[in-house]
Amino acid sequence: MPAPGRGPRGLPLTMPGRRGALREAAGCGSCLGAALALLLLLLPACCPVRAQNDTEPIVLEGKCLVVCDSSPSADGAVTSSLGISVRSGSAKVAFSATRSTNHEPSEMSNRTMTIYFDQVLVNIGNHFDLASSIFVAPRKGIYSFSFHVVKVYNRQTIQVSLMQNGYPVISAFAGDQDVTREAASNGVLLLMEREDKVHLKLERGNLMGGWKYSTFSGFLVFPL
Numbered sequence: 001m002p003a004p005g006r007g008p009r010g011l012p013l014t015m016p017g018r019r020g021a022l023r024e025a026a027g028c029g030s031c032l033g034a035a036l037a038l039l040l041l042l043l044p045a046c047c048p049v050r051a052q053n054d055t056e057p058i059v060l061e062g063k064c065l066v067v068c069d070s071s072p073s074a075d076g077a078v079t080s081s082l083g084i085s086v087r088s089g090s091a092k093v094a095f096s097a098t099r100s101t102n103h104e105p106s107e108m109s110n111r112t113m114t115i116y117f118d119q120v121l122v123n124i125g126n127h128f129d130l131a132s133s134i135f136v137a138p139r140k141g142i143y144s145f146s147f148h149v150v151k152v153y154n155r156q157t158i159q160v161s162l163m164q165n166g167y168p169v170i171s172a173f174a175g176d177q178d179v180t181r182e183a184a185s186n187g188v189l190l191l192m193e194r195e196d197k198v199h200l201k202l203e204r205g206n207l208m209g210g211w212k213y214s215t216f217s218g219f220l221v222f223p224l
Contacts, residue, residue: 094219095128102210115200146187152210159204
């Protein structure tokens, strides 16, 4: 019977490369650990990540993504298979309309008292409808609105209201009897849901005789 560790002819049993392989594996493990430690040290400097709260964008290597609600949106959002809508942080919504003529636009204005505009200066996203002069919010968020409605040669007081979904939110008055041109102006920040509507309404007086250069503007401050 051969001695332990020897073959049938008494030759020693050997496993070439086994110890070398073990030494090589140990060496690789040490290199891997050192590499991971170095990566952890360098990560904050080379890949800055900023996320202050749940509503602010996350910036990674100069790229900005905003994780939005899972409902479909009309502003170019892309919905993943998990139902999470991801919108580019660069998406913007803004409009500005003006009045270029001095006459009442139609009989409809006398019935609904909606203040109509006939020229769009800015309409990023195309969410302001010129024909109805109504802005429709494409998504939930905080919006800023301002208006400047001019009355000309009209010695009476006018009252202009900004309407959200048919209800007045803010108003402005113009009624100085000693000036020939006067404007009712105001501005506000509003929390709006998707498809909420905003327009201007003439609550008191009339604009017959001129309202050229009147303006109505708004933009999305940030989404929610």
